[in-house]
Amino acid sequence: xxxxxLVTAKRVEDYESKIKVNAQGNGIVLExxxxxxNPFDEIGVEEALRLVAKHGGGxxxxxxxxxxDVHEQLRHALAMGATKAIWxxxxxxxxxxxxxxxxxxxxxxEKPDLAVLGKQAIDDDQNQVGQYLAEWLGWSQATFASKExxxxxxxxxxxxxxxxxxxxxxxxxxxxxxxxxxxxxxxxMPCVVTTDLRLNQPRxxxxxxxxxxxxxxxxxxxxxxxxxxxxxKITVTKMEHPPARKAxxxxxxxxxxVDKLKTEAKVI
Amino acid sequence: xxFALTDDLKALQDTARKFGREAMRPKAAHFDETSQFPxxxxxxxxxxxxxxxxxxxxxGGIELSHLAQAVxxxxxxxxxxxxxxxxxxxxxxxLPIVLSGTKEQKEKFxxxxxxxxxxxxxxxxxxxxxxxxxxxxxxxxxxGDFYILNGQKQWIxxxxxxxxYSIFCTTDPAKRHKGIMCLIVQGRPKGLTVGKHENKMGQRxxxxxxxxxxxxxxxxxxxxxxxxxxxxxxxxTLDNSRPLTAMFAVGNARAAMEHAIDYAKQRQQFGKPxxxxxxxxxxxxxxxxxxHAARLLTYESAWKLDAGERNTLVSSYAKRFAAxxxxxxxxxxxxxxxxxxxxxxxxxxxxxxxxxxxxxYEGTSQVQRxxxxxxxxxxx
Numbered sequence: 001x002x003x004x005x006l007v008t009a010k011r012v013e014d015y016e017s018k019i020k021v022n023a024q025g026n027g028i029v030l031e032x033x034x035x036x037x038n039p040f041d042e043i044g045v046e047e048a049l050r051l052v053a054k055h056g057g058g059x060x061x062x063x064x065x066x067x068x069d070v071h072e073q074l075r076h077a078l079a080m081g082a083t084k085a086i087w088x089x090x091x092x093x094x095x096x097x098x099x100x101x102x103x104x105x106x107x108x109x110e111k112p113d114l115a116v117l118g119k120q121a122i123d124d125d126q127n128q129v130g131q132y133l134a135e136w137l138g139w140s141q142a143t144f145a146s147k148e149x150x151x152x153x154x155x156x157x158x159x160x161x162x163x164x165x166x167x168x169x170x171x172x173x174x175x176x177x178x179x180x181x182x183x184x185x186x187x188x189m190p191c192v193v194t195t196d197l198r199l200n201q202p203r204x205x206x207x208x209x210x211x212x213x214x215x216x217x218x219x220x221x222x223x224x225x226x227x228x229x230x231x232x233k234i235t236v237t238k239m240e241h242p243p244a245r246k247a248x249x250x251x252x253x254x255x256x257x258v259d260k261l262k263t264e265a266k267v268i
Numbered sequence: 269x270x271f272a273l274t275d276d277l278k279a280l281q282d283t284a285r286k287f288g289r290e291a292m293r294p295k296a297a298h299f300d301e302t303s304q305f306p307x308x309x310x311x312x313x314x315x316x317x318x319x320x321x322x323x324x325x326x327x328g329g330i331e332l333s334h335l336a337q338a339v340x341x342x343x344x345x346x347x348x349x350x351x352x353x354x355x356x357x358x359x360x361x362x363l364p365i366v367l368s369g370t371k372e373q374k375e376k377f378x379x380x381x382x383x384x385x386x387x388x389x390x391x392x393x394x395x396x397x398x399x400x401x402x403x404x405x406x407x408x409x410x411x412g413d414f415y416i417l418n419g420q421k422q423w424i425x426x427x428x429x430x431x432x433y434s435i436f437c438t439t440d441p442a443k444r445h446k447g448i449m450c451l452i453v454q455g456r457p458k459g460l461t462v463g464k465h466e467n468k469m470g471q472r473x474x475x476x477x478x479x480x481x482x483x484x485x486x487x488x489x490x491x492x493x494x495x496x497x498x499x500x501x502x503x504x505t506l507d508n509s510r511p512l513t514a515m516f517a518v519g520n521a522r523a524a525m526e527h528a529i530d531y532a533k534q535r536q537q538f539g540k541p542x543x544x545x546x547x548x549x550x551x552x553x554x555x556x557x558x559x560h561a562a563r564l565l566t567y568e569s570a571w572k573l574d575a576g577e578r579n580t581l582v583s584s585y586a587k588r589f590a591a592x593x594x595x596x597x598x599x600x601x602x603x604x605x606x607x608x609x610x611x612x613x614x615x616x617x618x619x620x621x622x623x624x625x626x627x628x629y630e631g632t633s634q635v636q637r638x639x640x641x642x643x644x645x646x647x648x
Contacts, residue, residue, distance in 0.1 A: 072275055079279060204286060207317030207340075210279045211330050
């Protein structure tokens with residue numbers, strides 16, 4: 001049976017760019033930066049497209065919050081194959097609660113069966129939106145979705161979804177990446193899934209896909225029209241580079257190494 | 269006037285760049301070494317729509333603007349200009365049909381390329397007719413509803429694997445350019461012999477063969493345009509494809525420059541990175557500024573085509589400048605790498621060998637200069 005899935009497309013700095021802290025020390029230098037869809041969100045879009053393909057069609061709705069610049073990321077998801085896009089027009093700082101609030105309202109309007117989000121965005125690495133969203137919706141949640149098969153497996157090559165929806169579409173089986181390895185859980189639908197890195201290898205946006213995406217609809221909202229408070233409750237007060245890595249040293253023998261690990265690094 | 273790429277162009281560039289980085293470049297050294305045909309990679313490019321970009325939407329294609337094709341061509345050549353040549357060979361072979369074919373011909377000879385992975389070859393050059401196109405000897409004699417094709421075509425890209433050929437031939441060699449026409453040859457008709465793959469200096473991933481036609485029967489309905497129009501069809505095709513060849517030079521040179529910069533920053537001599545020496549800095553500065561200049565020149569030549577203007581002059585500027593620039597940039601990149609650059613263990617010598625071909629194919633740098641001079645000196 002056809003399913004409807006909501007996915008996200010946060011606009012983040014390209015992971016290949018060099019990030020520098022600005023002169024005020026409260027943000028980064030934006031000049032010359034390139035932007036991409038958050039890679040974890042891209043994995044979410046891919047998984048949603050695979051699920052829809054496997055379950056006899058349906059809809060993939062992609063959402064992004066930000067200025068009109070986010071159209072670039074929405075178009076990317078549309079070019080990959082998403083059906084329609086929703087743009088929550090907002091300028092200025094955003095916190096995870098505003099984003100989760102906007103997504104909650106969009107979900108209440110769109111009524112998808114499932115929401116697949118990146119586990120976190122690679123810019124601020126908060127890892128909170130999926131969890132807030134599930135809580136506020138009262139949905140079940142599965143974070144850090146991964147899979148047992150490798151990226152070279154037949155399942156991956158044939159673009160099979162890793163998330164397994166039951167025949168009656170009442171439950172979703174998710175393999176999660178946890179500290180000790182993998183954990184398999186069953187969630188009651190509807191649910192919120194957040195994606196980890198090894199869930200899938202996202203497809204390319206094909207050239208015909210890019211051309212088609214131009215005519216797909218982008219629906220506009222604002223936090224205000226959705227009834228969400230758009231003011232950020234978080235202020236970045238200071239940002240700094242991590243300390244530069246010091247040069248390594250050579251130890252004469254294993255005993256010295258163990259000693260240093262105990263007394264200096266204090267890891268054993 | 270605006271020099272920024274639009275969001276659409278950036279999206280197309282993004283896919284081509286990703287494909288160049290992930291699918292082409294990791295395999296470039298292997299296919300250079302073996303000179304085998306990278307069929308899987310080229311098929312993947314077809315699946316993503318990175319081939320046959322000129323086919324009109326009416327016939328199932330995506331009909332990209334010339335500027336978009338140029339942007340994509342740079343990224344493909346950055347990945348591997350040999351593979352890129354094989355990919356773009358399809359567009360070159362299909363262009364005569366796009367530009368001068370009838371509706372029925374487009375339906376028959378273009379549409380299948382959008383439905384299935386197929387290869388096409390453009391057959392203009394002959395053993396005795398390179399830059400002198402009008403000196404061709406490949407003849408077509410009319411017999412009822414057929415032409416009987418006899419002669420040889422040389423340096424035919426994808427020729428060994430092509431499903432369809434656009435062959436330029438003449439009704440009478442004495443007529444020079446007034447006798448030329450273009451015939452579409454499908455499959456392997458009786459009398460067509462494909463020669464062995466040439467052992468080339470560079471762009472070794474692209475398949476290059478000789479084709480020999482001995483009394484090959486071609487239906488008259490496969491003629492693109494009229495008898496005698498072939499020269500114009502060929503020239504229009506080359507006007508259209510020249511920006512892409514120029515962009516190959518840009519992509520190739522950019523790859524060389526990036527390697528040179530990375531290497532210059534980590535290679536230590538006299539106690540400091542060689543990037544600290546002005547001799548190296550000047551080479552890199554020249555590469556960067558000339559690559560940029562070649563790119564903008566080529567964008568303009570593509571933009572002119574999109575604007576429906578004749579681009580012969582600017583596209584010849586672009587092809588000439590870009591090809592010569594790439595030869596210089598890749599030679600300097602080898603110089604910056606020193607002895608390592610001369611070794612096949614490092615990527616830059618391949619780029620230098622690849623660049624050489626760009627000065628030769630689709631109009632040598634000398635022919636481009638001739639075209640430029642003729643354009644400037646003609647008339648009153």
